[in-house]
Amino acid sequence: MPVDRDRVAAAVRELLEAIGEDPARPGLKQTPQRVADAYAEFFAGVGVDAAEPLQHTISVSRGPAPDTLPSGAVMLRDIRFRSMCEHHxxxxxxxxxxxxxxxxxxxxxxxxPRVVDVLAARPQVQERLGEQIADSIAGALDTRGVLIVLDAVHECVTMRGGRQPDASTVTIAARGVFTDPVARTEIIALLTGGAA
Structure with a gap:
């Protein structure tokens, strides 16, 4: 279900009034609609099937070595994402x-990256986001293991409370063979740019 922009705009007007602002003043007059448009983008993943982009697979049993499975992991690093913390x-x-x-x-x-985008475009916590990405990939593909490492900066940490501007949060989600810490050590080093 798409974001109800009219309701979001009305809620933003109410919020502006609640903090003592005048939503009709020139600098804020368009703010409710701008926030509604932004929220439509930020929360576009609500109710969307994150596994859908994974439905188009390619068989590795055809080609020059049809009886050979890939012996190593497929890795994609540095996928940029943004999400909204569901707490604040x-x-x-x-x-x-x-x-x-x-x-x-x-x-x-x-x-x-489309799986990441869909799951990040909903109210989230980083810990659950990594688990959902791992579950979507493990559930939709024939995998022997899945490993997700997320490294993110949270404005609820950097701009409020303890205000730690240099703090980032790292989470790991593992499935299959990568649940063994020894098996995932080399992969984590390769994914995060460390030495193997």
């Missing part, structure tokens, strides 16, 4: 790093 409705943004160990099929690399 403040943004958090960073990079997602994805690795999966394919079985019989692989997916076009462009599908992986």
């Amino acid at each position: 409705l403040l943004p958090f943004a960073g990079h997602a790093h994805i690795a999966y160990l394919p079985g019989e099929q692989v997916v076009g690399l462009g599908a992986l």
Whole structure:
């Protein structure tokens, strides 16, 4: 269901009044509609199937070595994402790093950022976002393992409360063979740019 922009705009007008502002003054007159338009984008993933981009797979059992499965992980690093913390409705943004160990099929690399985009475009917490990305990939693809590393900066940490402007949060979600800490050590180093 799309975001109800009229209701969001009305709520923003009410919020401006609640903080003692005049939503009719020149600088704020367009703010309710601007926020409604922004929220339509920020929350476009609500109710959307994140696994849909993964439905178009490519068989690796055809081609020059049809009896050979990929022996190594497929990795996509530095996928930029932004989301809204469900606790304060403040943004958090960073990079997602994805690795999966394919079985019989692989997916076009462009599908992986779309999964991140769909799941990030809803009220979120980073810990759940990583788990949802891992579940979507593991559930839609024939994988032997999935590893998601998210590194993000949260405005609820940098701009309010303890105000830690240099703090970032790193979370890891693992499925299959990557649930073994030893098995994921090399992959984490490769994903995050560290030495293997």
